[in-house]
Amino acid sequence: MSSEASDPVRPGTRLPQPRDLAGDPYALRALAHPLRLRLLEELTMLGPLTATEAAARVGESPSSCSFHLRTLAKYGFVEEAEGGAGRRRPWRAVTIGTRFTDVQEDTETALAAGALSRVIVERLIARARAGLEARHLLPDEWRAVTGTNDMTLYVTPEEMKALDEEILEKLWGFRERIADPTKRPEGSRPLQLAMFLYPVDP
Numbered sequence: 001m002s003s004e005a006s007d008p009v010r011p012g013t014r015l016p017q018p019r020d021l022a023g024d025p026y027a028l029r030a031l032a033h034p035l036r037l038r039l040l041e042e043l044t045m046l047g048p049l050t051a052t053e054a055a056a057r058v059g060e061s062p063s064s065c066s067f068h069l070r071t072l073a074k075y076g077f078v079e080e081a082e083g084g085a086g087r088r089r090p091w092r093a094v095t096i097g098t099r100f101t102d103v104q105e106d107t108e109t110a111l112a113a114g115a116l117s118r119v120i121v122e123r124l125i126a127r128a129r130a131g132l133e134a135r136h137l138l139p140d141e142w143r144a145v146t147g148t149n150d151m152t153l154y155v156t157p158e159e160m161k162a163l164d165e166e167i168l169e170k171l172w173g174f175r176e177r178i179a180d181p182t183k184r185p186e187g188s189r190p191l192q193l194a195m196f197l198y199p200v201d202p
Contacts, residue, residue: 018097028100028112030075032119035060036068040077040093044178048081048090096178124194146191152200
């Protein structure tokens with residue numbers, strides 16, 4: 001794990017590196033829950049939230065959100081934020097993003113990474129379907145730059161690795177706009193880009 005991974009996410013500070021979950025099956029399993037992923041996303045995008053505030057965002061009970069936030073804190077994904085008083089306990093995300101792979105020598109870690117991957121894929125597909133079905137409601141300028149792209153590639157593993165790193169390098173340049181709302185240009189809005197790579201039979 002990067003030494004920066006525990007730095008709190010505060011506007012105006014240097015962004016921490018994504019947390020590397022390799023070799024940590026317990027953290028992988030803790031994150032492999034749709035509600036925990038949603039809560040972590042809300043904290044990352046909106047900043048500190050209490051369990052009650054998060055519950056209003058995700059449509060769950062405050063007690064359920066409190067339990068899952070404590071679980072995320074136990075495994076180092078969130079922490080208590082400043083400004084709490086009495087029973088009001090705000091939480092904030094510790095890092096922006098995670099890295100993991102199901103290619104692991106340890107069987108337990110590989111299984112945990114596979115479980116997290118399945119939850120993420122199911123969540124992305126559901127969100128993509130909903131977003132694409134609602135795309136007709138967008139203004140023309142946004143409809144012109146959203147939608148789908150599809151391409152079949154004949155590549156070696158080395159070429160695909162280099163291409164993936166090049167794409168990520170470009171995308172990471174936009175990370176500071178997540179942590180610091182003042183960095184977001186006027187007229188910008190959140191968009192989700194998901195990339196799936198899978199074998200096909202030609």
